[in-house]
Amino acid sequence: MTSVSDNLTRIRSTLPAEGVTLVAVSKFHPAEAILEAYGAGQRVFGESRVQELLEKIPQLPDDISWHFIGHLQTNKVRQLIGHTAMIESVDSERLLRLIDRESARAGVVTRVLMQLHVAQEETKFGFTPDELLDFFRSRGFESLTNTHICGVMGMASNTDDEARVRADFAEIARVFHAIADDEALGLRGFDTISMGMSHDYLQAIDCGSTTVRIGTDIFGNRQY
Ligand SMILES: *Cc1c(COP(=O)(O)O)cnc(C)c1O
Secondary structure, three states: OOOHHHHHHHHHHHOOOOOOEEEEEOOOOOHHHHHHHHHOOOOEEEEOOHHHHHHHHHHOOOOOEEEEOOOOOHHHHHHHOOOOOEEEEEOOHHHHHHHHHHHHHHOOOEEEEEEEEOOOOOOOOOEOHHHHHHHHHOOOOOOOOOEEEEEEEEEOOOOOOHHHHHHHHHHHHHHHHHHHOOHHHOOOOOOEEEOOOOOOHHHHHHOOOOEEEEOHHHHOOOOO
């Protein structure tokens, strides 16, 4: 078995010299594994469960940037606010409004990504491309006071069909650009396309990803 630091070195060697952020997805892995990655220079980690994240934070260095990447239940929002560098998985307008309200209450600005659903699987959360475009065109973001929408996050279909995977990533990038390049919207700092996981991150980068979320290739298989 290769070490976490060897895995990180190998993965970094496959990333472009700049422009792509690596989120090390540490869900279901213990603090020791995260520390090993930290020792190899990794500072951005991804977690998908609020309780697990809140337990890990006090055990680990405080210059870690935590990205929340899982489905966020509305009853957990208050606990999470103030503890993340970014919530990547905003999958409904209701959740967005709640994040904004709780961020105002806590006196913080929360950075978020809007989660797009383009994959075949029906169980995944997120906005359809049309829903997200409608949200921006109807200027649904204007009333937000304490939330900064930084871009989009999405997953490709879980399939060996490489053409399908590329089509999904291209669709995520298309929706991103339809929003980011629309000058009438006047968005600032809308610059992040988070897509690509262990098995498909190279295709995602080809399709314009700026943030890849890699777990298994760094930490090995998860013990659920
Ligand atoms: C678990 C997870 C990942 C990492 O997946 P790997 O296949 O282990 O790289 C990436 N993104 C999201 C949203 C996840 O839940």
